[in-house]
Amino acid sequence: MTGRGKSRNLRSRIKRRRRAGSPMQAYDALPADLRRWLASACLPWSPASALRIWDKVGGEQNPGQAYSRLNAIEQSMLQQDATVWDIARQS
Known part of the structure; x- marks a missing residue:
């Protein structure tokens, strides 16, 4: 394994x-x-959290709006986690 560690x-x-x-x-x-x-x-989403958002936005009636909300939340989480990986690359 390289110097990254487990x-x-x-x-x-x-x-x-x-x-x-x-x-x-x-x-x-x-x-x-x-x-x-x-x-x-x-x-990796849990089924419970994805369903909670889907239902809150009204995914059965408006899947497009539900997709937009899920995508926005996922992008926010990716940006939040990106700072960790940027720091890791600098190490």
């Missing part, structure tokens, strides 16, 4: 959480449009 992915500031239940069953229960979006997402 813990390079542990520098993220995004909170880690344990999930209860079967993640695949929760994923399979999601609406098909939301599953399609999750399949192409950059970050």
Whole structure:
């Protein structure tokens, strides 16, 4: 292994959480449009958090608006985490 070390992915500031239940069953229960979006997402989303946002925005009635909101949240999280990786590259 190179000089990066095994813990390079542990520098993220995004909170880690344990999930209860079967993640695949929760994923399979999601609406098909939301599953399609999750399949192409950059970050690993929990089915519960994705569904919460989907429902709040009214994804069944307006999937386009729900996609926009999910994309905005994901971009915000990527920008938040980018500062960690920029610091890691400078080290």
